[in-house]
Amino acid sequence: MSKLRIYSISDEYIDYLRRDRQLSQVSDPKEFERSHTRKYLGVVIQSQNYKYYIPFSSPKKSDYILLPDGTSKIRNSILPIIRMITHDTKSGEVELKGTLKICDMIPVPDSELIPYFIEKETDIHYKDIIQKEYAFINSNRSMIIKNAQQLYIQKTCRDELFADKAAPKYLDSTIDFLYAEQKCKEFMSLREKTQPPAIRKSVKDRLMEAQNLVEKSENHSKTHYEKIK
Numbered sequence: 351m352s353k354l355r356i357y358s359i360s361d362e363y364i365d366y367l368r369r370d371r372q373l374s375q376v377s378d379p380k381e382f383e384r385s386h387t388r389k390y391l392g393v394v395i396q397s398q399n400y401k402y403y404i405p406f407s408s409p410k411k412s413d414y415i416l417l418p419d420g421t422s423k424i425r426n427s428i429l430p431i432i433r434m435i436t437h438d439t440k441s442g443e444v445e446l447k448g449t450l451k452i453c454d455m456i457p458v459p460d461s462e463l464i465p466y467f468i469e470k471e472t473d474i475h476y477k478d479i480i481q482k483e484y485a486f487i488n489s490n491r492s493m494i495i496k497n498a499q500q501l502y503i504q505k506t507c508r509d510e511l512f513a514d515k516a517a518p519k520y521l522d523s524t525i526d527f528l529y530a531e532q533k534c535k536e537f538m539s540l541r542e543k544t545q546p547p548a549i550r551k552s553v554k555d556r557l558m559e560a561q562n563l564v565e566k567s568e569n570h571s572k573t574h575y576e577k578i579k
Contacts, residue, residue, distance in 0.1 A: 353488050354393045356466040356480070359403055363462040364390075366537055372529055377405045377454050391466055391480070393450070393487055395495055397502055400457035400531055404498065406483065407449045414446075429497050429504075430520045432490070436482040447483050452498050453524040457534040461541065502527055 367373045377390070392405040413433060414422040424446045427433045430453035438445055468484065471477040487494065505524050508517055 354395065354491055354494065356391055356468070356484060356487075357394050357403065358390050358464040358466055359392075359458055360462040360464060363458065363537060367456065367530065367533055370533060372526060373456075373533060375454070375523070375525065376456055376530075377407070377451065392455075393494070394458070394463065395455075395498055397455075397457075397498060398531075400534065401460065401463070402455045402498065402502075403458045403463070404450050404452055404455040404494070407451050407454075409446045409448060413449060428520070429501055429518075430524060432494060432497060434483050434486045436486055439478075447479050447486070450487075450494060452494075452501050453520060455498060455527075456525060457527070457531050459534060459538050459541070461538075 364376065364378075367376045368378070390405065392403050394401050394403050396402070413425055415425055416422055424433060424435060424444065430451070432450040432452065434447045434449060436445060436447055437443065466480075468477060468480055471480060501524065504511060504518070505521055505527055508521060511517075
């Protein structure tokens with residue numbers, strides 16, 4: 351079973367999608383506010399005939415339930431949002447490192463995927479967060495893929511599935527996957543017209559090389575993480 355990998359997406363592609371009013375909810379990469387190598391990260395899965403990118407999101411107040419005694423509790427994961435819960439390596443306390451926004455996943459061309467190398471992250475604190483998120487992701491790979499597939503079906507077959515009953519409210523704030531796929535095709539078509547064949551081949555070659563480097567990076571990160579557990 352292959353591992354899920356961490357990627358970023360080109361700003362050009364994100365901007366292209368966000369310029370469309372129907373896709374304005376696509377997560378903003380905050381290009382000018384990044385404090386790390388590539389702050390806009392996520393994992394990629396295969397769904398239908400497309401590679402779908404599921405973005406990471408930082409913990410927010412809405413991810414917690416305020417208890418009567420004033421303390422807070424991490425909410426359980428739901429179909430459109432998976433909360434990446436890990437344990438502190440020193441205290442062992444449960445902590446929320448971030449969320450996977452399946453409701454915001456988008457189809458992405460291979461040419462716009464940018465592999466993220468954990469060992470190249472210079473911010474030690476951020477690197478620790480990513481390593482724990484990476485461990486969570488691959489420990490919960492089946493759940494992530496299952497949730498993504500189920501949400502895809504619910505969204506794309508909404509009229510048929512919920513013809514005689516109310517649809518889940520989260521579908522209203524879920525990306526229109528079929529429309530996003532049309533825009534993805536449109537983007538690739540524009541790239542085909544503007545890039546010479548030699549350059550397109552070079553992009554594919556670079557992607558293959560990058561994926562090989564990612565595999566080496568993942569093995570290194572796994573070894574490092576197991577040492578600090």
